[in-house]
Amino acid sequence: MKTILITGGAGFIGSNFVHHILDTYPDYRVKVLDKLTYAGNLDNLRDVMDDDRFTFIKGDICDKALLKEAAEDVDYIVNFAAETHVDRSILDSEAFIRTDVLGTYTLLETVRELNIERFVQISTDEVYGSITEGSFKEDAPLNPSSPYAASKAGADMLVNAYWVTYRLPVIITRSSNNYGPYQYPEKLIPLFITNALEDKPLPLYGDGMNVRDWLYVKDNCEAIDLVLHKGEPGRIYNIGGDNERTNIEITRKILAILGKPESLIRYVTDRKGHDRRYSIDSTRIHNLGWHPRTDFDTALEDTVHWYVENRWWWERVKSGEFQRFYKEYYKM
Numbered sequence: 001m002k003t004i005l006i007t008g009g010a011g012f013i014g015s016n017f018v019h020h021i022l023d024t025y026p027d028y029r030v031k032v033l034d035k036l037t038y039a040g041n042l043d044n045l046r047d048v049m050d051d052d053r054f055t056f057i058k059g060d061i062c063d064k065a066l067l068k069e070a071a072e073d074v075d076y077i078v079n080f081a082a083e084t085h086v087d088r089s090i091l092d093s094e095a096f097i098r099t100d101v102l103g104t105y106t107l108l109e110t111v112r113e114l115n116i117e118r119f120v121q122i123s124t125d126e127v128y129g130s131i132t133e134g135s136f137k138e139d140a141p142l143n144p145s146s147p148y149a150a151s152k153a154g155a156d157m158l159v160n161a162y163w164v165t166y167r168l169p170v171i172i173t174r175s176s177n178n179y180g181p182y183q184y185p186e187k188l189i190p191l192f193i194t195n196a197l198e199d200k201p202l203p204l205y206g207d208g209m210n211v212r213d214w215l216y217v218k219d220n221c222e223a224i225d226l227v228l229h230k231g232e233p234g235r236i237y238n239i240g241g242d243n244e245r246t247n248i249e250i251t252r253k254i255l256a257i258l259g260k261p262e263s264l265i266r267y268v269t270d271r272k273g274h275d276r277r278y279s280i281d282s283t284r285i286h287n288l289g290w291h292p293r294t295d296f297d298t299a300l301e302d303t304v305h306w307y308v309e310n311r312w313w314w315e316r317v318k319s320g321e322f323q324r325f326y327k328e329y330y331k332m
């Protein structure tokens, strides 16, 4: 019997990870601590709310006293809590610095005070910055472009410092772009699926030729599970989908699956500081025994169908704070 505290567990990847853990380990208990920002959504956890093994705590990872109370009886902490959207960090980055840097520091201090067996920090391939050719290994220098990526890089530096200084049992994962159910529709794939379903334009930045490495969220959850249980403390693990695609290719595929016309594509002004290509070398986690299991075309179709079938979920999300951000950022 183990108890895991999953911070940020009401967001996209965190809620998928909660489901993964409860489904995979019948004798585990899961506590979620989440601030329920605009991106946190209890609908993502509705089918585990009545599970005896599950507890939800509304709270902020910057709140030291609350964290200490929540983590007192836990074996592991996995931190997904963050401000995560690059475009929002371009508009205003204060919350990114607060949650991603100060929040991670507060978690590390909590781990230092309590007897936690393992702390996994969920980071991102964006901390390496853009790469024209080849792929970044875990020891590549950090070169973040956006305030979001810089806030995540700051957190990674702190996690590493707590390993070097205090030998805290910490591990960092840096994954590539995730997609799947429960992703907030400000991100490329759910935004374009839901806009297409509403016959609204799909705002493609620049020339549409930026490259991202797409990873199905359920594959990422398996990788995080492996790292939590079998990873080496003090290490960083890249988790890539080995699936690099241009944004225009993704856009066309979504429209084709939905049977919608390409005339919905609207080329718009490029994102400021837009990284051209992300690419990571995942040899280290391959050697630990993980490979992405999902075929991209099948998982993208499944994802599109999830949004088709769960209109109630995204219509509710899109009718809220999303509207304010969308109007301010896209002016559409």
Ligand code: NAD
Binding pocket: 007, 008, 009, 010, 011, 012, 013, 014, 033, 034, 035, 036, 037, 038, 039, 040, 041, 059, 060, 061, 062, 079, 080, 081, 082, 083, 084, 085, 099, 103, 122, 123, 124, 125, 152, 174, 175, 176, 177, 178, 179, 183, 184
């Ligand atoms: P998300 O935006 O969907 O969810 C973030 C969650 O964190 C929300 O539930 C929110 O309420 C919670 N949160 C925010 N601030 C908080 C605070 N101060 N205290 C407690 N909870 C707080 O994010 P996501 O896409 O699921 O990303 C999860 C993690 O994975 C992040 O750390 C992100 O940097 C990282 N990541 C994401 C991707 C991706 O493609 N989505 C890829 C690589 C890494």
Ligand code: DAU
Binding pocket: 084, 085, 086, 087, 123, 124, 125, 126, 175, 176, 177, 178, 186, 187, 188, 189, 191, 203, 204, 205, 206, 210, 211, 212, 247, 271, 278
């Ligand atoms: O690489 C991992 C990162 O992936 C995570 O750390 C971030 O939390 C997550 O948001 C994501 O960042 P990106 O900026 O890569 O994802 P996003 O979905 O915002 O954009 C993907 C690509 O699509 C990027 O090249 C920008 C482009 N794009 C995005 C949006 C929202 C558009 O062309 N139009 C859009 O409207």
